Amino acid sequence: MESLSLLELNALVRDTLEAGLPDEYWVRAELSEVRANSTGHCYVEFIQKSERGNGLLAKARGIIWANVYHLLKAYFEASTGQAFAAGIKVLVKVSVNFHELYGYSLVVSEIDPTYTLGDLAERRRKILLQLQQEGVLDLNKELEIPMLPQRIAVISSKTAAGFGDFCDQLRRNANGFYFRVELFPALMQGDRLEASVLHALDCINARIDDFDVVAIIRGGGATSELADFDSYLLASACAQFPLPIITGIGHERDDTVLDMVAHTRVKTPTAAAELLIQYMVDAAEALATLKNKLYTGVKQLLKEKNNKLAMLTKAIPAGAVRCLSEQKVALQALKGLLGFAVQHRLTAQKHQLSLWAQKIDDAAPEKLLARGYTITLKEGRIVKSLAALEVGDVLETLWADGKVKSEIRNIEKQKEEA
Numbered sequence: 148m149e150s151l152s153l154l155e156l157n158a159l160v161r162d163t164l165e166a167g168l169p170d171e172y173w174v175r176a177e178l179s180e181v182r183a184n185s186t187g188h189c190y191v192e193f194i195q196k197s198e199r200g201n202g203l204l205a206k207a208r209g210i211i212w213a214n215v216y217h218l219l220k221a222y223f224e225a226s227t228g229q230a231f232a233a234g235i236k237v238l239v240k241v242s243v244n245f246h247e248l249y250g251y252s253l254v255v256s257e258i259d260p261t262y263t264l265g266d267l268a269e270r271r272r273k274i275l276l277q278l279q280q281e282g283v284l285d286l287n288k289e290l291e292i293p294m295l296p297q298r299i300a301v302i303s304s305k306t307a308a309g310f311g312d313f314c315d316q317l318r319r320n321a322n323g324f325y326f327r328v329e330l331f332p333a334l335m336q337g338d339r340l341e342a343s344v345l346h347a348l349d350c351i352n353a354r355i356d357d358f359d360v361v362a363i364i365r366g367g368g369a370t371s372e373l374a375d376f377d378s379y380l381l382a383s384a385c386a387q388f389p390l391p392i393i394t395g396i397g398h399e400r401d402d403t404v405l406d407m408v409a410h411t412r413v414k415t416p417t418a419a420a421e422l423l424i425q426y427m428v429d430a431a432e433a434l435a436t437l438k439n440k441l442y443t444g445v446k447q448l449l450k451e452k453n454n455k456l457a458m459l460t461k462a463i464p465a466g467a468v469r470c471l472s473e474q475k476v477a478l479q480a481l482k483g484l485l486g487f488a489v490q491h492r493l494t495a496q497k498h499q500l501s502l503w504a505q506k507i508d509d510a511a512p513e514k515l516l517a518r519g520y521t522i523t524l525k526e527g528r529i530v531k532s533l534a535a536l537e538v539g540d541v542l543e544t545l546w547a548d549g550k551v552k553s554e555i556r557n558i559e560k561q562k563e564e565a
Contacts, residue, residue, distance in 0.1 A: 157247040168243040177236045187213030209253040226260035229374045238262035274379045283386045287410045290391045294430045296359040298327050302347045305332040309366015309416035316420035324427040335365045340375040364416035365396040376403035395419035516547040
């Protein structure tokens with residue numbers, strides 16, 4: 148029986164593969180491992196996952212020789228702003244290689260960054276769509292930055308040059324505005340960025356009343372590191388944060404998902420500081436405008452009041468004469484009315500007195516006697532009742548034409564009816 152050694156079999160496999168797959172092929176795959184060694188070569192692992200789950204459908208080992216890797220990595224990261232690292236999808240040009248000792252592998256010669264860009268854009272689109280469907284995409288943008296944003300919570304690396312630039316810009320502002328800055332340290336790159344920034348946000352939220360705004364800044368660093376900010380959890384937390392968030396984490400042409408949900412996006416930490424200073428400048432200018440309006444308004448009001456006072460001062464003499472003339476006429480009218488009223492009153496009283504005098508005159512004893520009545524006197528007093536008389540009393544009776552004296556001998560009183 149003929150047999151082959153393992154080396155001979157592997158050599159046969161190599162020859163067969165090289166003969167059957169002599170060309171280079173563009174392959175779509177995801178990087179699950181990227182590892183560069185000290186010689187400059189880069190070893191990767193390509194995988195393909197199921198579209199309906201995370202199950203692996205295929206896996207292959209790949210290698211990028213040092214001379215290719217140096218150029219390929221720089222070109223890819225400059226084009227995509229994404230690190231050439233595990234977790235991204237790539238379109239690479241490969242040749243099939245089989246080594247008797249190391250086995251099957253794919254040798255990478257080229258990469259198409261546009262494919263990765265499309266995948267990154269799709270990933271960002273899906274995150275933004277999810278935030279929009281949840282109704283939180285624009286929540287932070289709807290907040291209002293205070294007129295005087297002086298209390299600033301900063302999320303950044305403690306040693307980042309950008310944080311120093313941010314503080315220096317605020318401290319050296321030309322108007323001398325005061326800002327209180329407190330740093331909440333966080334990692335601004337790498338796979339721990341998401342958890343680190345979320346922790347910093349939690350710390351700020353615990354002291355929410357101490358701050359006016361939050362600034363998330365990143366000083367320098369590779370553009371490829373910006374993809375770490377394309378995180379759903381981070382974007383969702385920032386979109387729903389109760390304070391306005393200002394981001395200054397990338398270059399002018401780079402927009403991360405975090406930038407898209409933040410209240411305001413600027414390109415650098417220095418620009419973030421300038422934005423806050425401008426808010427203070429705008430507030431100072433608004434205050435100066437109000438001051439000028441107040442001064443002008445008060446001045447105009449005083450002028451109008453002085454003019455009115457002058458007019459009133461000039462009108463006082465004429466007004467006084469007119470008032471006195473009117474009062475004199477009114478007084479004359481009242482005088483005439485008073486005379487008429489007094490005369491009318493006197494006439495009425497005179498008539499009343501005449502009536503009373505007539506009544507008194509009619510009631511005089513002489514009038515009564517002239518009508519045939521008599522008046523009986525006892526001891527000079529009129530007798531009004533028999534009860535005042537006794538037998539033997541001497542009475543004096545008066546008539547109109549004289550008087551008679553008499554003595555009572557008998558008194559007959561009228562009997563009371565039963």
